[in-house]
Amino acid sequence: MKDLNRPIGVFDSGMGGLTAVKQLIKFLPNEDIVYLGDTARVPYGNKSKKTVIKFSIQNTLCLLKFKVKLIIIACNTSSSLALNTLRKRFKIPIIGVIEPGVKKALQLTRNKCIGVIGTNATISSNAYQREISRIAPSVKVFGQSCPLFVPLAEEGWLRGKVTLDIIRKYLAPLIKRKIDTLILGCTHYPLLKPSIKKAIGTDIKLIDSANEVAQGVKRLMNVKGIASEENKKGRMKFFLTDKPYNFKGIAEKFLGRKIGYIYQVKI
Numbered sequence: 001m002k003d004l005n006r007p008i009g010v011f012d013s014g015m016g017g018l019t020a021v022k023q024l025i026k027f028l029p030n031e032d033i034v035y036l037g038d039t040a041r042v043p044y045g046n047k048s049k050k051t052v053i054k055f056s057i058q059n060t061l062c063l064l065k066f067k068v069k070l071i072i073i074a075c076n077t078s079s080s081l082a083l084n085t086l087r088k089r090f091k092i093p094i095i096g097v098i099e100p101g102v103k104k105a106l107q108l109t110r111n112k113c114i115g116v117i118g119t120n121a122t123i124s125s126n127a128y129q130r131e132i133s134r135i136a137p138s139v140k141v142f143g144q145s146c147p148l149f150v151p152l153a154e155e156g157w158l159r160g161k162v163t164l165d166i167i168r169k170y171l172a173p174l175i176k177r178k179i180d181t182l183i184l185g186c187t188h189y190p191l192l193k194p195s196i197k198k199a200i201g202t203d204i205k206l207i208d209s210a211n212e213v214a215q216g217v218k219r220l221m222n223v224k225g226i227a228s229e230e231n232k233k234g235r236m237k238f239f240l241t242d243k244p245y246n247f248k249g250i251a252e253k254f255l256g257r258k259i260g261y262i263y264q265v266k267i
């Protein structure tokens with residue numbers, strides 16, 4: 001197969017990364033995609049850096065077996081903790097979700113006060129904060145971990161009073177800081193977008209990393225000349241390291257469409 005027509009590899013700690021696949025389908029409809037969700041070991045958001053790096057290396061090795069032309073780390077936790085290691089270790093282009101989300105936030109902020117929400121591991125890694133300071137040192141960044149958002153999204157509790165109360169409680173410190181832009185730094189948070197909007201009002205702009213990464217990948221593939229030449233609808237293959245309870249239902253919720261067969265893989 002011609003290099004250009006090889007699939008894009010995407011990995012995540014579980015099924016949340018399908019929010020990124022949903023955006024890839026929108027922006028790159030003719031690319032083939034191989035998705036790997038490490039459902040046997042999810043969540044990554046409360047694990048140590050060493051463990052997340054080890055899992056991320058194994059996920060990358062697994063995707064390389066499918067001869068992917070580039071790898072997207074859909075998982076914010078892996079992007080925060082493992083991107084640099086993966087880039088040093090593997091030759092193929094590896095794209096994380098932090099940089100594209102940060103670039104968009106910096107374009108949109110007016111008062112130079114940006115909030116970031118994510119898992120405990122993402123927020124305590126300071127990866128978003130570091131990336132923002134690297135590009136725009138004068139911008140203030142406030143991080144807040146929201147560990148209950150992942151289970152809320154997986155349970156499908158996307159709206160309603162309980163969900164709104166939880167969102168308000170987590171986001172109150174950021175609102176106090178007068179942020180005008182909020183980065184959704186976790187695969188699951190795009191599902192909660194309508195409720196987050198309701199909780200914080202219309203003055204704060206929301207940045208969806210999944211959306212930004214898809215546009216970033218499109219630009220990168222054009223620059224590198226590795227966009228698929230094939231004039232057909234992209235094929236998708238889904239692999240999970242475990243098939244947990246209701247995996248198909250959850251996967252379809254994140255992808256926003258029906259999925260065919262989901263394979264199980266050992267890594």
Ligand code: DGL
Pocket residue numbers: 012013014016017042043044045046074075076077078118119122150185186187188
């Ligand atoms: N995929 C993770 C992330 O984006 C959320 C779920 C987890 O903790 O593994 O950070």
